[in-house]
């Protein structure tokens with residue numbers, strides 16, 4: 001049990017993060033998952049990880065708060081004592097709005113959670129993974145979005161811009177860490193059937209967008225989880241700085 005790899009995933013209580021935590025457990029990882037506001041959902045996923053034979057722990061940490069991220073990694077050190085894979089998954093979108101309604105406060109919070117949170121988690125991961133800090137290398141996978149290239153359908157340009165920042169972050173960090181044995185990649189999901197669309201305030205948003213998907217349906221969280229775990233694994237040993245679209249052709 002001592003040699004099991006440890007995967008830390010932010011936003012592991014629901015949607016893509018929860019599916020990734022479950023699949024990671026089935027592939028033999030111990031899983032530390034963070035959440036923001038739904039302890040019951042997070043505890044349920046952690047219990048499923050344990051039922052699959054791994055160590056599973058849910059930790060409350062708002063990715064928009066640097067002190068919460070520091071606390072998350074302190075718990076990781078105390079409870080798991082190693083880190084092999086970081087999945088930067090936590091993210092949200094705000095109500096769909098035209099540019100006239102996008103305020104400084106809205107932008108500050110969105111960029112704090114979706115962008116700065118990923119930078120700060122990666123910073124903490126590198127302090128544990130890089131051989132120059134005593135680590136053994138590892139993998140970082142960030143959950144970006146096809147919205148980065150599409151621009152954010154129907155009033156979500158601020159959300160899309162946060163994902164554009166994550167694409168650039170992935171390309172640059174991959175180069176920075178290539179000599180440290182740390183691979184850095186991103187998945188870019190398209191339309192995936194999770195709760196996130198409810199935040200947009202647009203009733204039936206998912207159903208409206210399905211006709212624009214060449215494969216003719218929304219993706220599942222499990223389909224995205226497969227891509228995340230492939231990028232995290234040794235099977236992707238020659239991939240770094242890669243943006244992998246999981247978007248049904250959209």
Ligand code: NAP
Nearest residue numbers: 011013014015016035036037038062063090091145192194
């Ligand atoms: P979701 O079902 O709404 O789940 C979001 C997860 O992130 C939850 O675990 C939530 O925790 C957590 N979270 C939200 N705000 C947080 C914060 N401030 N700090 C820490 N955790 C926070 O969303 P999802 O669709 O699975 O999205 C996961 C990632 O995929 C996001 O980065 C999203 O942008 C990206 N993505 C999704 C789609 C899609 O169509 N679904 C497409 C492209 C990209 P609580 O349960 O505690 O609230």
